[in-house]
Amino acid sequence: MSPVSFLKEHWRIVLLVAFISVALVALFVPGGIVADDSLAGENESVDDNPTNIEYGLGLDGGTRVSAPPTGMTADNLDIEHDEQRQVASALYEYDYENTDLETRDATVRFHEEENRFTAEIFTDEVTPAEFAAALESADVGLEVSEDDIEEGVTQQTRDEIIQTIELRINEAGLDGGSAYQEATLGGQYYIVTEVPGMTPDELRDLLSDRGDVRIVAYYPDEDGNQTNETVLQGEGIADSGVASYNDERGYHYVPITVDGTEDEDENSPASEYQAAMNEHGFTGEGQGRCHIQDREADEFDFDPDDPQWCLLTVVDDEVIDAHSMGDGLADNMRTGTWENDPTFEMIVPSQQDAHFLAVNLQSGALTAPLDFERDQTFTLQPALADQFKLYSLLIGGLAVLTVCGMIFLRYRDPRVAAPMFLTAMAEVLILLGFAAAIRMPLDLSHVAGFIAVVGTGVDDLVIIADEVMDEGDVNSRRVFESRFRKAFWIIGAAAATTIIALSPLAVLSLGDLRGFAIITILGVLIGVLITRPAYGDILQRLLTDK
Structure with a gap:
Protein backbone atom coordinates (compact mmCIF):
# COMPACT_ATOMS: atom_id res chain seq x y z
CA MET A 1 0.00 0.00 0.00
CA GLY A 56 -2.25 27.64 39.44
CA LEU A 57 -2.92 28.73 42.97
CA GLY A 58 -4.45 25.48 44.22
CA LEU A 59 -1.55 23.29 43.02
CA ASP A 60 1.43 25.60 43.49
CA GLY A 61 0.55 27.82 46.45
CA GLY A 62 0.35 31.59 46.29
CA THR A 63 -2.09 34.42 46.78
CA ARG A 64 -5.37 35.67 45.34
CA VAL A 65 -6.32 39.30 46.00
CA SER A 66 -9.71 40.75 45.04
CA ALA A 67 -10.17 44.51 45.26
CA PRO A 68 -12.54 47.01 43.62
CA PRO A 69 -11.16 49.87 41.54
CA THR A 70 -11.35 53.26 43.22
CA GLY A 71 -13.47 55.82 41.42
CA MET A 72 -16.78 57.45 40.57
CA THR A 73 -18.62 57.77 37.28
CA ALA A 74 -21.00 60.28 35.73
CA ASP A 75 -22.68 58.72 32.71
CA ASN A 76 -24.60 60.04 29.69
CA LEU A 77 -23.11 63.54 29.72
CA ASP A 78 -24.90 65.91 27.35
CA ILE A 79 -21.84 67.37 25.61
CA GLU A 80 -20.38 67.57 22.11
CA HIS A 81 -17.07 66.17 20.87
CA ASP A 82 -15.38 69.58 20.86
CA GLU A 83 -16.33 70.03 24.53
CA GLN A 84 -14.79 66.76 25.75
CA ARG A 85 -11.35 68.23 26.49
CA GLN A 86 -12.89 71.27 28.19
CA VAL A 87 -14.86 69.06 30.59
CA ALA A 88 -11.75 66.99 31.36
CA SER A 89 -9.75 70.15 32.10
CA ALA A 90 -12.49 71.33 34.46
CA LEU A 91 -12.13 68.11 36.47
CA TYR A 92 -8.38 68.69 36.91
CA GLU A 93 -8.63 72.40 37.68
CA TYR A 94 -11.58 72.40 40.11
CA ASP A 95 -10.75 73.50 43.66
CA TYR A 96 -11.51 70.35 45.66
CA GLU A 97 -11.52 70.58 49.42
CA ASN A 98 -9.15 67.70 50.28
CA THR A 99 -7.05 67.11 47.17
CA ASP A 100 -5.69 68.39 43.89
CA LEU A 101 -6.23 66.15 40.88
CA GLU A 102 -3.63 65.37 38.26
CA THR A 103 -4.40 64.48 34.66
CA ARG A 104 -4.13 60.76 35.46
CA ASP A 105 -6.86 61.03 38.14
CA ALA A 106 -9.75 61.88 35.83
CA THR A 107 -10.92 61.25 32.29
CA VAL A 108 -13.84 61.85 29.95
CA ARG A 109 -14.51 58.94 27.61
CA PHE A 110 -16.62 58.69 24.48
CA HIS A 111 -18.27 55.30 23.95
CA GLU A 112 -18.73 55.07 20.21
CA GLU A 113 -21.05 52.06 20.20
CA GLU A 114 -23.53 53.68 22.63
CA ASN A 115 -22.84 57.25 21.37
CA ARG A 116 -22.42 58.65 24.88
CA PHE A 117 -19.86 60.43 27.06
CA THR A 118 -18.79 59.33 30.53
CA ALA A 119 -16.67 61.18 33.08
CA GLU A 120 -14.62 59.30 35.69
CA ILE A 121 -12.58 60.32 38.74
CA PHE A 122 -10.11 57.80 40.14
CA THR A 123 -9.77 58.86 43.77
CA ASP A 124 -11.70 58.49 47.03
CA GLU A 125 -10.81 61.97 48.25
CA VAL A 126 -13.50 63.66 46.15
CA THR A 127 -17.16 63.64 47.21
CA PRO A 128 -20.01 63.03 44.74
CA ALA A 129 -21.17 66.62 45.28
CA GLU A 130 -17.73 67.96 44.38
CA PHE A 131 -17.60 65.73 41.31
CA ALA A 132 -20.95 67.08 40.12
CA ALA A 133 -19.88 70.67 40.83
CA ALA A 134 -16.63 70.15 38.91
CA LEU A 135 -18.56 68.95 35.86
CA GLU A 136 -20.88 71.95 35.99
CA SER A 137 -17.88 74.28 36.27
CA ALA A 138 -16.85 73.30 32.72
CA ASP A 139 -19.28 75.98 31.45
CA VAL A 140 -20.73 73.83 28.67
CA GLY A 141 -24.28 73.81 30.02
CA LEU A 142 -24.06 70.57 32.02
CA GLU A 143 -26.62 70.03 34.76
CA VAL A 144 -25.32 67.32 37.06
CA SER A 145 -26.50 66.53 40.58
CA GLU A 146 -25.06 64.37 43.30
CA ASP A 147 -27.66 61.71 42.49
CA ASP A 148 -26.21 61.35 38.97
CA ILE A 149 -22.84 60.17 40.36
CA GLU A 150 -22.32 56.41 40.65
CA GLU A 151 -19.64 54.57 42.57
CA GLY A 152 -17.23 52.51 40.48
CA VAL A 153 -15.57 52.81 37.08
CA THR A 154 -16.55 51.89 33.53
CA GLN A 155 -15.97 48.53 31.86
CA GLN A 156 -13.32 50.09 29.64
CA THR A 157 -11.37 51.24 32.69
CA ARG A 158 -11.63 47.78 34.26
CA ASP A 159 -10.40 46.18 31.04
CA GLU A 160 -7.40 48.54 31.01
CA ILE A 161 -6.61 47.71 34.65
CA ILE A 162 -6.74 43.96 33.94
CA GLN A 163 -4.52 44.33 30.88
CA THR A 164 -1.98 46.38 32.84
CA ILE A 165 -1.90 43.87 35.71
CA GLU A 166 -1.40 40.96 33.30
CA LEU A 167 1.46 42.80 31.59
CA ARG A 168 2.96 43.64 34.98
CA ILE A 169 2.76 39.99 36.07
CA ASN A 170 4.39 38.80 32.84
CA GLU A 171 7.10 41.47 32.83
CA ALA A 172 7.93 40.62 36.45
CA GLY A 173 8.47 36.97 35.43
CA LEU A 174 5.68 35.59 37.63
CA ASP A 175 4.77 32.18 36.22
CA GLY A 176 1.10 31.20 36.06
CA GLY A 177 -0.40 34.49 37.24
CA SER A 178 -3.71 35.83 35.95
CA ALA A 179 -6.10 38.76 36.38
CA TYR A 180 -9.83 38.96 35.74
CA GLN A 181 -12.97 40.64 37.06
CA GLU A 182 -15.81 39.29 39.17
CA ALA A 183 -19.17 40.88 39.91
CA THR A 184 -20.97 40.78 43.25
CA LEU A 185 -24.73 40.39 43.67
CA GLY A 186 -24.91 44.12 44.38
CA GLY A 187 -23.43 44.97 41.01
CA GLN A 188 -19.98 45.93 42.29
CA TYR A 189 -16.96 44.75 40.30
CA TYR A 190 -13.76 43.39 41.81
CA ILE A 191 -10.45 42.95 40.04
CA VAL A 192 -9.10 39.51 40.97
CA THR A 193 -5.37 38.81 40.70
CA GLU A 194 -3.90 35.35 41.27
CA VAL A 195 -0.16 34.76 41.39
CA PRO A 196 1.35 31.42 42.49
CA GLY A 197 4.38 31.58 44.74
CA MET A 198 3.76 35.08 46.13
CA THR A 199 2.88 36.17 49.65
CA PRO A 200 -0.06 38.54 50.24
CA ASP A 201 2.30 41.45 51.05
CA GLU A 202 4.32 40.90 47.87
CA LEU A 203 1.21 40.80 45.69
CA ARG A 204 -0.26 43.90 47.32
CA ASP A 205 3.00 45.72 46.71
CA LEU A 206 2.82 44.75 43.04
CA LEU A 207 -0.77 45.98 42.76
CA SER A 208 -0.64 49.03 45.01
CA ASP A 209 1.95 50.78 42.84
CA ARG A 210 0.03 52.90 40.35
CA GLY A 211 3.03 52.63 38.00
CA ASP A 212 3.02 56.29 36.97
CA VAL A 213 6.50 57.14 35.65
CA ARG A 214 7.61 60.75 35.09
CA ILE A 215 10.74 62.74 34.41
CA VAL A 216 10.70 65.91 36.52
CA ALA A 217 13.05 68.82 35.87
CA TYR A 218 14.43 70.38 39.09
CA TYR A 219 16.01 73.73 38.19
CA PRO A 220 16.27 77.41 39.27
CA ASP A 221 13.50 79.62 37.87
CA GLU A 222 13.77 83.25 36.75
CA ASP A 223 13.78 84.44 40.36
CA GLY A 224 16.57 82.05 41.30
CA ASN A 225 14.32 79.70 43.28
CA GLN A 226 14.42 75.97 42.70
CA THR A 227 11.26 74.66 41.05
CA ASN A 228 9.88 71.35 39.78
CA GLU A 229 8.26 70.75 36.38
CA THR A 230 7.16 67.49 34.80
CA VAL A 231 8.82 67.37 31.38
CA LEU A 232 8.05 63.78 30.29
CA GLN A 233 5.28 61.40 31.33
CA GLY A 234 4.80 57.68 30.79
CA GLU A 235 2.36 58.11 27.93
CA GLY A 236 5.03 60.07 26.05
CA ILE A 237 7.39 57.08 26.09
CA ALA A 238 7.02 55.03 22.91
CA ASP A 239 9.24 52.12 23.92
CA SER A 240 11.48 50.97 26.75
CA GLY A 241 14.06 48.22 27.08
CA VAL A 242 15.05 45.85 29.86
CA ALA A 243 17.04 46.66 32.99
CA SER A 244 20.68 47.10 31.92
CA TYR A 245 24.08 48.00 33.35
CA ASN A 246 26.77 50.25 31.90
CA ASP A 247 30.06 48.51 32.68
CA GLU A 248 32.20 51.40 31.51
CA ARG A 249 30.62 54.09 33.69
CA GLY A 250 29.16 51.84 36.38
CA TYR A 251 25.45 52.65 36.55
CA HIS A 252 22.11 50.86 36.12
CA TYR A 253 19.64 52.14 33.55
CA VAL A 254 16.64 51.43 31.34
CA PRO A 255 16.88 52.49 27.65
CA ILE A 256 14.03 54.79 26.63
CA THR A 257 12.59 55.84 23.27
CA VAL A 258 10.38 58.93 23.40
CA ASP A 259 7.37 59.27 21.11
CA GLY A 260 8.31 61.49 18.16
CA THR A 261 4.85 61.50 16.53
CA GLU A 262 3.24 64.94 16.31
CA ASP A 263 -0.47 65.51 16.94
CA GLU A 264 -2.68 67.84 14.95
CA ASP A 265 -2.90 70.27 17.86
CA GLU A 266 0.32 69.51 19.75
CA ASN A 267 4.00 68.92 19.19
CA SER A 268 5.43 65.47 19.78
CA PRO A 269 6.57 64.53 23.31
CA ALA A 270 10.14 64.30 21.97
CA SER A 271 10.17 67.86 20.62
CA GLU A 272 8.52 69.21 23.78
CA TYR A 273 11.05 67.41 26.00
CA GLN A 274 13.93 68.76 23.92
CA ALA A 275 12.52 72.32 24.03
CA ALA A 276 12.07 72.14 27.82
CA MET A 277 15.66 71.02 28.35
CA ASN A 278 16.97 73.90 26.25
CA GLU A 279 14.63 76.45 27.83
CA HIS A 280 15.44 75.52 31.42
CA GLY A 281 19.20 75.51 30.93
CA PHE A 282 19.91 71.78 31.13
CA THR A 283 21.86 71.90 27.88
CA GLY A 284 23.71 75.11 28.80
CA GLU A 285 24.81 76.41 32.18
CA GLY A 286 23.06 73.56 34.01
CA GLN A 287 24.85 70.77 32.17
CA GLY A 288 26.42 68.37 34.67
CA ARG A 289 25.26 70.40 37.69
CA CYS A 290 23.29 68.04 39.92
CA HIS A 291 24.62 67.15 43.36
CA ILE A 292 21.54 65.88 45.20
CA GLN A 293 22.47 63.24 47.74
CA ASP A 294 19.22 62.43 49.58
CA ARG A 295 17.09 61.09 46.73
CA GLU A 296 14.23 60.03 49.03
CA ALA A 297 13.64 63.51 50.46
CA ASP A 298 10.33 65.23 49.72
CA GLU A 299 12.11 68.58 49.50
CA PHE A 300 15.76 68.98 48.56
CA ASP A 301 18.15 71.27 50.39
CA PHE A 302 18.91 74.30 48.25
CA ASP A 303 22.02 76.43 48.35
CA PRO A 304 21.47 79.72 46.45
CA ASP A 305 25.17 79.82 45.69
CA ASP A 306 25.04 76.35 44.13
CA PRO A 307 21.88 75.99 41.95
CA GLN A 308 20.90 72.53 40.77
CA TRP A 309 19.79 71.26 37.37
CA CYS A 310 18.58 67.73 38.10
CA LEU A 311 16.44 65.29 36.15
CA LEU A 312 14.38 63.34 38.68
CA THR A 313 13.04 59.88 37.87
CA VAL A 314 9.71 59.75 39.73
CA VAL A 315 7.52 56.65 40.12
CA ASP A 316 4.18 57.10 41.87
CA ASP A 317 5.32 60.47 43.25
CA GLU A 318 8.47 58.91 44.76
CA VAL A 319 11.85 60.07 43.53
CA ILE A 320 13.98 57.02 42.81
CA ASP A 321 16.93 58.79 41.18
CA ALA A 322 18.36 62.22 40.38
CA HIS A 323 21.05 62.89 37.80
CA SER A 324 22.36 65.61 35.54
CA MET A 325 22.16 65.97 31.78
CA GLY A 326 24.89 63.97 30.00
CA ASP A 327 27.30 65.67 27.62
CA GLY A 328 26.33 63.78 24.46
CA LEU A 329 22.60 64.11 25.11
CA ALA A 330 22.96 67.83 25.87
CA ASP A 331 24.87 68.45 22.63
CA ASN A 332 22.20 66.72 20.52
CA MET A 333 19.38 68.59 22.24
CA ARG A 334 21.17 71.93 21.92
CA THR A 335 21.58 71.48 18.17
CA GLY A 336 17.99 70.20 17.82
CA THR A 337 18.96 66.85 16.32
CA TRP A 338 17.97 64.69 19.29
CA GLU A 339 14.25 64.65 18.43
CA ASN A 340 15.12 62.87 15.16
CA ASP A 341 16.37 59.90 17.22
CA PRO A 342 14.75 60.49 20.63
CA THR A 343 16.46 57.92 22.83
CA PHE A 344 18.19 58.22 26.20
CA GLU A 345 19.01 56.19 29.30
CA MET A 346 16.84 56.51 32.42
CA ILE A 347 19.39 56.02 35.21
CA VAL A 348 18.54 54.39 38.55
CA PRO A 349 20.69 53.51 41.58
CA SER A 350 20.31 49.69 41.63
CA GLN A 351 19.45 46.65 39.52
CA GLN A 352 16.26 46.15 41.54
CA ASP A 353 15.17 49.73 40.81
CA ALA A 354 15.97 49.23 37.12
CA HIS A 355 13.86 46.07 36.99
CA PHE A 356 11.01 47.78 38.85
CA LEU A 357 11.17 50.75 36.48
CA ALA A 358 11.26 48.52 33.37
CA VAL A 359 8.19 46.59 34.57
CA ASN A 360 6.22 49.80 35.12
CA LEU A 361 7.27 51.23 31.76
CA GLN A 362 6.41 48.06 29.85
CA SER A 363 3.05 47.50 31.55
CA GLY A 364 2.02 51.13 31.90
CA ALA A 365 0.22 52.77 34.78
CA LEU A 366 -2.96 51.43 36.33
CA THR A 367 -5.83 53.55 35.05
CA ALA A 368 -7.38 53.57 38.52
CA PRO A 369 -5.91 52.45 41.86
CA LEU A 370 -7.38 49.46 43.69
CA ASP A 371 -9.14 49.93 47.02
CA PHE A 372 -7.26 47.62 49.39
CA GLU A 373 -9.40 48.70 52.35
CA ARG A 374 -12.14 46.47 50.88
CA ASP A 375 -9.95 43.72 49.50
CA GLN A 376 -10.47 39.98 49.95
CA THR A 377 -7.33 37.88 50.22
CA PHE A 378 -6.84 34.14 49.91
CA THR A 379 -3.44 32.53 50.33
CA LEU A 380 -2.28 28.92 50.17
Missing part, protein backbone atom coordinates in the same frame (compact mmCIF):
# COMPACT_ATOMS: atom_id res chain seq x y z
CA SER A 2 1.39 3.41 -0.98
CA PRO A 3 1.77 6.18 1.65
CA VAL A 4 -0.98 8.21 -0.04
CA SER A 5 -3.39 5.28 0.07
CA PHE A 6 -2.47 4.54 3.68
CA LEU A 7 -3.12 8.17 4.71
CA LYS A 8 -6.39 8.22 2.80
CA GLU A 9 -7.64 5.05 4.46
CA HIS A 10 -6.36 5.67 7.99
CA TRP A 11 -6.31 9.47 8.20
CA ARG A 12 -8.23 9.49 11.50
CA ILE A 13 -5.59 7.35 13.22
CA VAL A 14 -2.80 9.41 11.64
CA LEU A 15 -4.48 12.59 12.91
CA LEU A 16 -4.66 11.15 16.42
CA VAL A 17 -0.97 10.18 16.34
CA ALA A 18 -0.07 13.65 15.08
CA PHE A 19 -1.95 15.35 17.92
CA ILE A 20 -0.35 13.02 20.48
CA SER A 21 3.10 13.85 19.06
CA VAL A 22 2.45 17.59 19.25
CA ALA A 23 1.13 17.19 22.81
CA LEU A 24 4.29 15.33 23.86
CA VAL A 25 6.45 18.10 22.42
CA ALA A 26 4.39 20.74 24.23
CA LEU A 27 4.64 18.79 27.48
CA PHE A 28 8.24 17.63 27.61
CA VAL A 29 10.43 19.58 25.17
CA PRO A 30 12.00 22.58 26.98
CA GLY A 31 10.11 25.68 25.93
CA GLY A 32 7.21 23.66 24.53
CA ILE A 33 5.68 24.60 21.22
CA VAL A 34 6.54 28.28 21.64
CA ALA A 35 9.62 28.98 23.76
CA ASP A 36 9.14 32.02 26.00
CA ASP A 37 11.66 32.13 28.80
CA SER A 38 10.57 35.62 29.81
CA LEU A 39 7.54 34.16 31.53
CA ALA A 40 9.47 31.62 33.53
CA GLY A 41 9.29 32.20 37.24
CA GLU A 42 12.43 33.66 38.80
CA ASN A 43 12.37 31.21 41.67
CA GLU A 44 11.43 28.10 39.70
CA SER A 45 14.15 25.93 38.25
CA VAL A 46 13.76 23.45 35.43
CA ASP A 47 14.44 20.56 37.83
CA ASP A 48 11.40 21.48 39.94
CA ASN A 49 9.03 20.64 37.10
CA PRO A 50 10.11 18.10 34.44
CA THR A 51 7.19 19.13 32.21
CA ASN A 52 6.07 22.43 30.73
CA ILE A 53 2.81 22.35 32.68
CA GLU A 54 2.15 25.44 34.75
CA TYR A 55 0.25 25.21 38.01
CA GLN A 381 1.05 27.69 51.46
CA PRO A 382 3.23 25.82 48.93
CA ALA A 383 3.49 22.79 51.23
CA LEU A 384 -0.29 22.42 51.31
CA ALA A 385 -0.46 22.95 47.53
CA ASP A 386 2.03 20.10 47.07
CA GLN A 387 -0.33 17.84 49.03
CA PHE A 388 -3.20 18.87 46.77
CA LYS A 389 -1.01 18.07 43.77
CA LEU A 390 -0.29 14.59 45.15
CA TYR A 391 -3.95 13.97 46.01
CA SER A 392 -5.00 15.11 42.53
CA LEU A 393 -2.58 12.62 40.98
CA LEU A 394 -3.87 9.83 43.23
CA ILE A 395 -7.52 10.64 42.44
CA GLY A 396 -6.74 10.76 38.72
CA GLY A 397 -4.98 7.41 38.90
CA LEU A 398 -7.85 5.92 40.87
CA ALA A 399 -10.32 7.17 38.25
CA VAL A 400 -8.26 5.57 35.47
CA LEU A 401 -8.01 2.24 37.33
CA THR A 402 -11.74 2.27 37.98
CA VAL A 403 -12.45 2.92 34.32
CA CYS A 404 -10.08 0.12 33.29
CA GLY A 405 -11.78 -2.31 35.65
CA MET A 406 -15.25 -1.48 34.42
CA ILE A 407 -14.19 -1.73 30.77
CA PHE A 408 -12.67 -5.17 31.36
CA LEU A 409 -15.71 -6.41 33.29
CA ARG A 410 -18.04 -5.11 30.58
CA TYR A 411 -16.35 -6.58 27.49
CA ARG A 412 -13.68 -9.11 28.51
CA ASP A 413 -12.30 -8.68 25.00
CA PRO A 414 -8.85 -7.02 24.66
CA ARG A 415 -9.66 -5.98 21.09
CA VAL A 416 -12.38 -3.67 22.45
CA ALA A 417 -11.14 -2.77 25.93
CA ALA A 418 -7.48 -1.97 25.19
CA PRO A 419 -8.11 0.56 22.38
CA MET A 420 -10.87 2.13 24.49
CA PHE A 421 -8.53 2.69 27.42
CA LEU A 422 -5.67 3.95 25.22
CA THR A 423 -7.97 6.33 23.34
CA ALA A 424 -9.30 7.78 26.60
CA MET A 425 -5.75 8.34 27.87
CA ALA A 426 -4.77 9.91 24.54
CA GLU A 427 -7.60 12.41 25.03
CA VAL A 428 -6.21 13.43 28.43
CA LEU A 429 -2.68 13.65 27.01
CA ILE A 430 -3.81 15.96 24.19
CA LEU A 431 -5.63 18.15 26.71
CA LEU A 432 -2.51 18.39 28.89
CA GLY A 433 -0.44 19.26 25.85
CA PHE A 434 -2.90 21.98 24.89
CA ALA A 435 -2.76 23.43 28.41
CA ALA A 436 1.06 23.41 28.31
CA ALA A 437 1.14 24.99 24.84
CA ILE A 438 -1.05 27.96 25.80
CA ARG A 439 0.49 28.16 29.30
CA MET A 440 -2.80 27.58 31.08
CA PRO A 441 -2.11 27.35 34.84
CA LEU A 442 -3.77 24.13 35.97
CA ASP A 443 -5.76 24.33 39.19
CA LEU A 444 -8.01 22.05 41.22
CA SER A 445 -10.99 23.02 39.06
CA HIS A 446 -9.11 21.88 35.97
CA VAL A 447 -8.30 18.55 37.65
CA ALA A 448 -12.04 18.05 38.19
CA GLY A 449 -12.53 18.83 34.49
CA PHE A 450 -9.97 16.18 33.47
CA ILE A 451 -11.76 13.57 35.58
CA ALA A 452 -15.06 14.55 33.98
CA VAL A 453 -13.46 14.26 30.53
CA VAL A 454 -12.28 10.72 31.29
CA GLY A 455 -15.79 9.74 32.42
CA THR A 456 -17.69 11.29 29.52
CA GLY A 457 -15.08 10.07 27.02
CA VAL A 458 -15.36 6.47 28.10
CA ASP A 459 -19.17 6.78 28.06
CA ASP A 460 -19.00 7.75 24.39
CA LEU A 461 -16.57 4.96 23.58
CA VAL A 462 -18.89 2.45 25.28
CA ILE A 463 -21.77 3.73 23.13
CA ILE A 464 -19.66 3.15 20.01
CA ALA A 465 -18.59 -0.34 21.08
CA ASP A 466 -22.11 -1.39 22.12
CA GLU A 467 -23.68 -0.06 18.93
CA VAL A 468 -21.30 -1.79 16.52
CA MET A 469 -21.48 -5.08 18.51
CA ASP A 470 -25.21 -4.88 19.16
CA GLU A 471 -26.06 -7.92 17.06
CA GLY A 472 -22.96 -9.98 17.72
CA ASP A 473 -19.72 -10.03 15.79
CA VAL A 474 -19.50 -7.80 12.75
CA ASN A 475 -17.34 -8.93 9.85
CA SER A 476 -18.40 -6.55 7.11
CA ARG A 477 -16.79 -3.12 6.93
CA ARG A 478 -19.93 -1.69 5.36
CA VAL A 479 -22.09 -2.90 8.26
CA PHE A 480 -19.55 -1.57 10.76
CA GLU A 481 -19.54 1.89 9.18
CA SER A 482 -23.33 2.01 9.18
CA ARG A 483 -23.52 1.15 12.87
CA PHE A 484 -20.65 3.53 13.71
CA ARG A 485 -22.38 6.45 12.01
CA LYS A 486 -25.49 5.78 14.07
CA ALA A 487 -23.44 5.75 17.28
CA PHE A 488 -21.58 8.89 16.26
CA TRP A 489 -24.85 10.77 15.83
CA ILE A 490 -25.74 9.84 19.42
CA ILE A 491 -22.45 10.98 20.94
CA GLY A 492 -22.45 14.09 18.73
CA ALA A 493 -25.84 15.12 20.10
CA ALA A 494 -24.66 14.42 23.66
CA ALA A 495 -21.53 16.49 23.08
CA ALA A 496 -23.56 19.41 21.75
CA THR A 497 -25.79 19.26 24.83
CA THR A 498 -22.77 19.27 27.14
CA ILE A 499 -21.15 22.23 25.37
CA ILE A 500 -24.37 24.26 25.43
CA ALA A 501 -24.93 23.49 29.11
CA LEU A 502 -21.40 24.45 30.17
CA SER A 503 -20.90 27.46 27.88
CA PRO A 504 -22.35 30.00 30.37
CA LEU A 505 -19.92 28.76 33.04
CA ALA A 506 -16.99 29.11 30.60
CA VAL A 507 -17.94 32.66 29.62
CA LEU A 508 -19.06 34.17 32.91
CA SER A 509 -16.58 35.16 35.63
CA LEU A 510 -17.54 32.50 38.16
CA GLY A 511 -14.13 31.68 39.57
CA ASP A 512 -13.20 28.01 39.74
CA LEU A 513 -16.33 26.89 37.88
CA ARG A 514 -14.95 28.55 34.77
CA GLY A 515 -11.83 26.37 34.73
CA PHE A 516 -13.90 23.22 35.12
CA ALA A 517 -16.18 24.23 32.24
CA ILE A 518 -13.33 25.17 29.89
CA ILE A 519 -11.48 21.88 30.34
CA THR A 520 -14.66 19.85 29.99
CA ILE A 521 -15.71 21.63 26.78
CA LEU A 522 -12.22 21.28 25.29
CA GLY A 523 -12.22 17.58 26.18
CA VAL A 524 -15.59 17.04 24.52
CA LEU A 525 -14.43 18.83 21.34
CA ILE A 526 -11.18 16.83 21.18
CA GLY A 527 -13.16 13.64 21.69
CA VAL A 528 -15.74 14.30 18.99
CA LEU A 529 -13.30 15.66 16.42
CA ILE A 530 -10.24 13.46 17.01
CA THR A 531 -10.33 10.54 19.46
CA ARG A 532 -13.81 9.08 18.84
CA PRO A 533 -13.33 8.80 15.03
CA ALA A 534 -9.86 7.31 15.60
CA TYR A 535 -11.30 4.74 18.01
CA GLY A 536 -13.85 3.80 15.36
CA ASP A 537 -11.07 3.23 12.82
CA ILE A 538 -9.09 1.11 15.28
CA LEU A 539 -12.14 -0.95 16.20
CA GLN A 540 -12.97 -1.47 12.54
CA ARG A 541 -9.48 -2.83 11.82
CA LEU A 542 -9.71 -5.23 14.77
CA LEU A 543 -13.27 -6.49 14.34
CA THR A 544 -13.76 -6.72 10.57
CA ASP A 545 -12.18 -9.00 8.01
CA LYS A 546 -12.89 -7.02 4.86
